Amino acid sequence: MKYTDAHCHIKPNVFSNPNVVGRICNATQESEWAVFAENSGDETFTSIGVHPWYITSVQNGWQSRMAEILRQNQTVMVGEIGLDKYHADMPTQIQMFIEQMELAHDFRRPVHLHCVGAWDKMLHILKEHKNALPPAILAHGFSGDQDLIEKLANEYNMFFSYHASDNATDGLVARVLATPNDKLLIESDASDTATQIQILQETVQTLSDVLGAAPDDICAQNYTNFQRITSYVRPID
Numbered sequence: 001m002k003y004t005d006a007h008c009h010i011k012p013n014v015f016s017n018p019n020v021v022g023r024i025c026n027a028t029q030e031s032e033w034a035v036f037a038e039n040s041g042d043e044t045f046t047s048i049g050v051h052p053w054y055i056t057s058v059q060n061g062w063q064s065r066m067a068e069i070l071r072q073n074q075t076v077m078v079g080e081i082g083l084d085k086y087h088a089d090m091p092t093q094i095q096m097f098i099e100q101m102e103l104a105h106d107f108r109r110p111v112h113l114h115c116v117g118a119w120d121k122m123l124h125i126l127k128e129h130k131n132a133l134p135p136a137i138l139a140h141g142f143s144g145d146q147d148l149i150e151k152l153a154n155e156y157n158m159f160f161s162y163h164a165s166d167n168a169t170d171g172l173v174a175r176v177l178a179t180p181n182d183k184l185l186i187e188s189d190a191s192d193t194a195t196q197i198q199i200l201q202e203t204v205q206t207l208s209d210v211l212g213a214a215p216d217d218i219c220a221q222n223y224t225n226f227q228r229i230t231s232y233v234r235p236i237d
C-alpha cells in the first residue's frame, strides 16, 4: 500500500518512509522555516507559518522574513496557521492569522489551517477576506460542524484532512461522509516516521470502513487529492 500524508510535522530532510509517496510537512514557528523551505518540492511539500500555540515566539519583522522565504521558494505553502480557543490571546491569534492569510493571498499559496473551537470567528474572517483569499485551504484535523463542509468546500476551495484518532472525539464518520470525494485527505499530524505510518494505516482502514471502499482505492483517491492541492505550487515544466 502506498500512503500519502496531507499534514505532518516531520522535518522534510529526515529520511522518508518508502511507503509514503507524498507528504506535506508543516513548520509551526520561525526557527523551523529555513530547513522546511529548503526541502520543498517533488513529493515532499512544505509550508511555513506561525501556529496559534506559538504566537509569543515571534521576533519583530517576522512578516517580511516570511515574505522573503515565500518569494524565494515557489513551492512553499503557508501553515500551520489558525485559531485555537484553548490557547491564550485570541486577539493576537486573529491578527497574526490574518497577516499570514494575506501573505498566502499575495503569493498565491494554499493555506494549512488549524481551527479548534473557533469556527464562528474563522467564518467571519474568511467572509471579510472574500476578495483576498488564498487559492486553496486545507483544514487539518477538521473538527467543525459537518453541515459547514459543503459551503466551505465550495466558497473557499477548502480541503479537509482527517486522522483516525479523531474517532475519539466522535463525529468523524459524519464529517467524512459530508466531505466531497475530491476534497478528502488523510493525515498523520505526526512528528516522526514510525508514528506517521501507524496513523496513516489506521486512518486508511477507518475510511475504508466508513466509505465502503477498498483500502487501495482510498489510498489512490488520497494521492489524487494530494496532487490536486499541491498543483497550486507545483513547478511548471
Ligand SMILES: [Zn+2]
Binding pocket: 007, 008, 009, 026, 080, 140, 189
Ligand atoms: Zn499539525
